[in-house]
Amino acid sequence: MTALHFQPVLQRLPFLLGGVATTVLLSVASFGAGLFLAGGLAVLRAEGPKAGRRFGTIYSTIMTNTPQLSQIFAIFYCLPLLGVIVSPFASVFIGMALNAAAYLADILTTGLGRVPPLYHDAAASLGLTRRQAYMRVIFPHALQTMAPALANHFQIMILGSSMASIFGVEDLTGRAYDVGSTTFRILEVMLVTGVLYALLSIALTGLFALGRRLFEGAA
């Protein structure tokens, strides 16, 4: 059995940590954008016109029944055909956000469905506008029931962001490949990368829980 030598990999730890920053940026930004789009989709499904509800259903069906990788490839190659040149990072960000929107909209729809109907009337009777009612009452209340599912999906997105390396993005996995190809310590670099992903995932989901508490407190 070949002995493990971590030294060459650990010497390049700062380089790998640079990849961690890209992974964090990609996961947080695409989750945030996905959540924003999902909010619109969920409200469209709950209160939109018939055509809007149908659009929401078709969108979800397409995005949740095709591989995310295919979706990102489609964006990566199709946008230039339309004359829109975007960086690999932006392609992956758009693809992840659009994909997340479909899944997160399902979670939001379930959460919103659990908000007592009287809350809408109570918020309106207090003079809150529709937007204020959603931001101050409906979403924060729904967040209580859907927070675990949202945290789960966020975690999946952190780990799933590793596919960005396929498109040449220098995220944690991308840089791990670089380190592996220069040190020939593939197993060691992947073990270290795995630990970094685990630490990152735990830290970000912890921050997610903190953010949730702050949002509820601010409502």
Added chain:
Amino acid sequence: MPYLDLRGVTVRQDTHEILRDVGLQVGRGEIVSLIGPSGSGKSTLLRTLIGLQPVVSGSLTLDGVAIDMTAASAPRALRARAAIVFQQFGLFDHMSVLRNLTLAPTVVAGRPRAEVEEAARHRLRMLGLADKAEIRPSRLSGGQKQRVAIARALMTQPDLLLLDEPTSALDPRLVSEVTALLRDLARAGMTIIQVSHGMESVAALSDRIVLLEDGRVRAVGAGARAAAEPSIAAFMNAHR
């Protein structure tokens, strides 16, 4: 000129008319009780007065200001003057009792949070709920929820208070407390319209009793002998 003059309100759901050409005249500081069998349109009338129920036709003059009930601006105009306490309270469980009270004055009226919190704590103290400010409404008893719901409604400084079954969740001691509170509010000039099945409190509290049947006003009793109007007396005797 009455404080509240409602005329010709018709509410339709699909092809069914829930309210038919309903009119109501109420003086300032009066306590009005809406009574009638289930499905007669009592709660719908309350919801209409706070703009939660779209109407087919109807007009309202509130303190001399005309409001077209069919206009898109009607809910906003109504909510600037009126507040409602729902039968199931509608307290928001993801926020504290205090935040339930301060939400509308800070978010809708834009008043400073510190000033509103002080006013809210004062109101909670007056209702014997000073120690409940920081807890969630789900941890309160039915009577406490009722008082918090009334306090929240009063925080918007309405001059028309609508209550759907205000005493149904209360034990007899609390019924008399809430009744006394409503009397004090009316004495201070607040107009109160309640839907109630509690005939004892209706008889004791009301300056005016309105009997609704099948979406129409069947009878109105006013003054000291409001409950003596024959149709009203018959209904109340049958439902005591």
